[in-house]
Amino acid sequence: MNDFLKVKDLNFLVVGVANKKSVAYEVGRVLTESGARVLYSVLSEDHRKNAAKFLPGSPIFVCNVEKQEEIARLYDEVKAQCPVLHGLVHSIAFANYSQGMKPFHETPKPDFLQAFDISCYSLINLANQFKDLLHRQASVVTISIMTTSSAAENYGYMAPIKAALNSSLVFLAKSFSRFSEIRFNAVGAGPLKTSAAAGIPGFVESYLFAELRTLRKRNLSTREVANTAAFLLSEASSGINGQVVIVDAGSTLNGFDNEIIRRATRIEQAKG
Numbered sequence: 001m002n003d004f005l006k007v008k009d010l011n012f013l014v015v016g017v018a019n020k021k022s023v024a025y026e027v028g029r030v031l032t033e034s035g036a037r038v039l040y041s042v043l044s045e046d047h048r049k050n051a052a053k054f055l056p057g058s059p060i061f062v063c064n065v066e067k068q069e070e071i072a073r074l075y076d077e078v079k080a081q082c083p084v085l086h087g088l089v090h091s092i093a094f095a096n097y098s099q100g101m102k103p104f105h106e107t108p109k110p111d112f113l114q115a116f117d118i119s120c121y122s123l124i125n126l127a128n129q130f131k132d133l134l135h136r137q138a139s140v141v142t143i144s145i146m147t148t149s150s151a152a153e154n155y156g157y158m159a160p161i162k163a164a165l166n167s168s169l170v171f172l173a174k175s176f177s178r179f180s181e182i183r184f185n186a187v188g189a190g191p192l193k194t195s196a197a198a199g200i201p202g203f204v205e206s207y208l209f210a211e212l213r214t215l216r217k218r219n220l221s222t223r224e225v226a227n228t229a230a231f232l233l234s235e236a237s238s239g240i241n242g243q244v245v246i247v248d249a250g251s252t253l254n255g256f257d258n259e260i261i262r263r264a265t266r267i268e269q270a271k272g
Helices: 023-033 045-054 068-081 109-130 158-176 203-213 222-233 258-271
Strands: 011-015 037-042 060-062 085-090 134-145 183-189 244-247
Touching: 011 023, 023 037, 023 085, 023 134, 023 222, 037 045, 037 068, 045 060, 060 068, 068 109, 085 109, 085 222, 109 134, 109 158, 134 158, 134 222, 158 183, 183 222, 203 258, 222 244
Parallel strands: 011 037, 011 085, 037 060, 085 134, 134 183, 183 244
Antiparallel strands: none
């Protein structure tokens, strides 16, 4: 059988596993099934204990990316386990909606900056910390969203932060090209049934609406996003750099679907 991904015996670090619903967990599964060696990083010791139950035998490290000393420690611990990394997965996002969803112009500055630090700057920070451990032709992949140019009200300030994440790929790819062929790409995923998504106000309604907009009338599975991430991590995607690969089952191109229009106008007519 042809090994399309060619990741057997290669080393990958997956950052951001929370539970078995996480995109990071599913990416790790795809890589492991293809023969790769996968190391994981989680937020806290409690997360590590929980992850050990569904990732038996896998190296699991603890790193809160808000703390520089923990990122430095993660580097040392990973380096002690393997001499080189062939890929790094950044699957981290956080937004504080504890005050409820506010209009965008009322976004609290501390919440925005914390979300930016965790969801965007952490990619830059991790890449810089691990630059000497990454193989010259390694691949770095982050998990983004299907569009940052549409105003999803219940996603709030996270869309502009994801836009910054997407832009950061280009600058990382350029700056790393000075000394390597390391690639930086993102998977722009449609709505997924993850624990993180469950914390977004009104997510269920948005998820169902996105499903109506897909061409196949069926939303994404986490596995489909993970498969794309694994492809971007492999040498099969060696010509792709600084890109956001959209994986949304056609949702973003189906803005004026007849069935959605009929449903919406029927509702409006009923109101009238």
